[in-house]
Structures are given as structure tokens and as C-alpha cells.
Amino acid sequence: DQQVKQNSPSLSVQEGRISILNCDYTNSMFDYFLWYKKYPAEGPTFLISISSIKDKNEDGRFTVFLNKSAKHLSLHIVPSQPGDSAVYFCAASAYRSYDKVIFGPGTSLSVIP
């Protein structure tokens, strides 16, 4: 049972445009959500997070939106840059599960110059 889903395995976007990566989750106990970026031959790097008490969190070009009723979150990258090309993982955790983080399968983003 996949608790965190990323239904788009890949996404291509023109440089300067908006990239929107989507994520759905099934476990209503999840209350903290994270996005990680991963380049080949490197470990995942934390990008941005959001608590369930918020519906939006911004950090520079990156914004995460959370829709709790739909159990859906999305990551917006504006403007997209070629260096953003990587695999993006959506992840979630539940209060009192310590740092047990459940990852989605990832979306490979290609930003075309």
C-alpha cells in the first residue's frame, strides 16, 4: 500500500516557466510534509516542508501548497531553471512517529533551456 503517491513519473518544462509537481497521500495521520530533491549519485536534499496547520509555505522560487481535505499537495517552482532538473520526492510523516518519513516514488523534472 503506497501511502504517498506521485502519479507523474516525469515532467518536462521550459526554462522560465512554472513547474508543478503533484503528490497525494492516503494516511490521514500524516501531519508534516516535505519535498526532497535528488541528483544522480547524491543523497536526497531537503527542499521545503509544510505543517498540516498551514496551507501554503514559500521559500524563494519554491512554494508548497497543501489541501488537507483532498489529501493533496503540490510543489511550484517559479521560474524553473535548468539546474532544477532532478528527481523530486514528496514525503510525509506523522506526529509521534519520530523521523519515520514515508517517501513517494519521485517525479523526474527536466527543465529545458
Place this chain on the structure above:
Amino acid sequence: DAGVTQSPTHLIKTRGQQVTLRCSPISGHKSVSWYQQVLGQGPQFIFQYYEKEERGRGNFPDRFSARQFPNYSSELNVNALLLGDSALYLCASGSSLREGRDNEQFFGPGTRLTVL
């Protein structure tokens, strides 16, 4: 400052053998988590250790075990290797348990295990 380090980088074993993977967390970090990433999938949680105690375990068989040492480094052991254990094994360290939810985990580069 050094990030999370893992050794070895690559490893080739045969079925039935045993393997030990090592992780050194970021200095000052007391939490270490282990993940398995199979090609095409996201990392899957195996264990979390905090202050040398196991605080979480994922859905992995008893062939997988881990421990954390007084210096907060950690080892992951896998016995009776199967072909399906071939994966990238990631270690992540964090500063504390859940305080303020701002203590994101920092991942090492991983150990690529191939079982033949």
C-alpha cells in the same frame, strides 16, 4: 563541516552472504535513520536510532538489523542476502526528535549494494 558520510560507496556480494554498511552522522546530530532505495522508487524507511536506542522500524524482515554507537555513528547489517536486497542504502542524520519540526534530515550519498 563534513556532511553525512557512508562507507563503502559500492559493494558487491553474493546471495546468502552478510553485509555491514556504515554511517557517520553530521557532528552534533544524535539521530540516524536508514533507508533502502530500489531503482525507480522512493527511499523506504528501515530503521531510526536516537541516542543509541531504536525509535522506529519499517516493514523489513529480521535479516535487517542496525545499531548506533556512543559516538552516534551507525551500522546497518543485512544477513542472508537476497537478489532483491540490491539497492541504494541511504543514511540520514538529524539533530533531535521532532523539536519544532524544523530539524530536517540530512542524507548521505548512499552505499550501492549489488547482490549477485
